[in-house]
Amino acid sequence: MSIRIGILGYGNLGRGVECAIRQNSDMQLAAVFTRRAPESVKILTEGVPVCRIDDAAEWKDKIDVMILCGGSATDLPEQTPKFAEMFNVIDSFDTHARIPEHFANVDAAAKKGGRVGIISVGWDPGMFSLNRLYANAILPEGKDYTFWGKGVSQGHSDAIRRVEGVKDAKQYTIPVESALDAVRNGENPELTTREKHTRECFVVLEEGADAAKVEEEIKTMPNYFSDYDTTVHFISEEELKEKHSGIPHGGFVLRSGKTGWEKENSHLIEYRLKLDSNPEFTSSVLVAYARAAFRLASEGVSGCKTVFDIAPAYLSAKSGEELRSSML
């Protein structure tokens, strides 16, 4: 019997979950839930219903895990606790500072409903967090580094689009190679914001806009750009569409640490992701953790969990025997 998955919210992430389910033969898509008019939403999978979010409760016994694909700003803080009472749920809540509060809310709801809720699943938070934890546990004396990119930052792209005279824009966050190399060489550098990442912007101007003024405004924008070395390229709408319509991302988690009686030996642990599609990779992680949620719930577990609380074997469709003989 395959695991019946519901998708709540059908944007880039929801579509990514739909694609990922197709790659996992022990899972099936049961239904997609949307705030839009269901008849206006065309999904990729044949024969699967699109329903109104308000009707989700009717699916309580027909869905094993609901994957919540909304945004962290307003959707998930409300949706995850709400649906954790009736479904096992997974979300990709990524507002780091608000995770403790979100955890508490989801935990209370999931325990009340006897369900499992796994929050903050994806790559950061998610796989990057796991790598920080493992590396810190193994090398207690050391230094952590996280670099992001090369990848598109939606927040920074949006910020540029709000500048007067800008028609469209795409921003790439790029890790500084020499800083990465210094970390890899065990130099334990103290890196400023500016030394870790550069920002590259591709901007389409409105007709008649003042390029110099737009560039100045972007480069001096507080929080977003003023602390970075920023490059601005003005390109045509066609070029933006043709060369910059993807959503690549990725990054590096490194920990450099010492061992030995006199701390005489250095070690480097590096985890790297290079992703053509940020939302599809995040979705793939969500789906693997949906399997874990299903299994934990089958064992009678309830409450809120994070990637830290899930034994790796729960993510795989293979049995313990298979894993030990093929992957250990």
Add this chain to the structure above:
Amino acid sequence: MSIRIGILGYGNLGRGVECAIRQNSDMQLAAVFTRRAPESVKILTEGVPVCRIDDAAEWKDKIDVMILCGGSATDLPEQTPKFAEMFNVIDSFDTHARIPEHFANVDAAAKKGGRVGIISVGWDPGMFSLNRLYANAILPEGKDYTFWGKGVSQGHSDAIRRVEGVKDAKQYTIPVESALDAVRNGENPELTTREKHTRECFVVLEEGADAAKVEEEIKTMPNYFSDYDTTVHFISEEELKEKHSGIPHGGFVLRSGKTGWEKENSHLIEYRLKLDSNPEFTSSVLVAYARAAFRLASEGVSGCKTVFDIAPAYLSAKSGEELRSSML
């Protein structure tokens, strides 16, 4: 109250465990057990007893976790099941093909004694295995690659030392950079043994030995060198001692995979270790899993586990709240 650790076997690995315990403030070394005459073994930690292995049973209630630091060929297959009946144990059993059998033996013993045994802990098997599992669960359609090095292979160094005319030798396994790059570029190459690693040997000759003959014998040695591009350098005993007395190692686990409805997007997951001291890093992993064994046992769990079965949070001295607020 700190976790009381016993070390069984005091070679490079045992000494590494001793050093690692010093870096973890929630742990203390209780005793070291050796097959040698205890009075002949000098350990680094002040005031800790060195005991005979045969007396270990007397420590049953004074040690929370026994870390077994023997070899995989003959020590661990016998020791781990034996001691799992009276202690929570951790080992670094690394004979991949015999893991299922070892697991079964340790599982039976640990269950009989109501203890936890965690086997095959280290980096390969260990952290590399974990990364293979996570990456496969996230990207079900893809290809795995493991590269080792640059590092010292004890087995290959020993094989060279058995060649007539060789006084001493050190062998480095080196990953082929162009093969690594092809994987990173998503080319999904099919790589032969020769294309993945090269072997570099530093050899000290016996007086009067025939260098050309030794070199030929090394390069054509079946299983060890004949399938690789091998370089042989003849150096003096002093140079070997000065420049090649370390035990560095490391390597790369990569998975390249596809997502998307038509598999249109590529992703790369890469995990890398660069280690000055292979045994000290392995020891550091063992110690982190000792914490997990202690906690699992405190919860009443018993039986054999591997790194696949342990939720990451069990490895850290931090609480769930601390982990969520600082590392997620």
